[in-house]
Amino acid sequence: MALFKRLVEQDRPVLAFTLDGQSASGLQGDTLLTAVLTCAEYVRGSDFRAEPRAGFCMMGACQDCWVRLGDGRRVRACSTLLEAGQNISREPGRSI
């Protein structure tokens, strides 16, 4: 189940990536947040409460969208562009 549904711009090139080890795909020009939420319900688990998170500010300010890349970097999903072949891991947080 996905949180986001694409309504427009669906003709961009498809980029394959993995999300928590599972095959997934997004479109060229997607942020990681868009790519993750068009194929999943959440982007990370909350560090403080028993709930999944899907970002908040969407502009790189709140730190509510951290994901981990395969090279170990922790990046803000809302302000990082998807690249083909990326391995994205969601942090489970306290409850997920």
Ligand code: FES
């Ligand atoms: S949603 Fe706020 S920093 Fe990404």
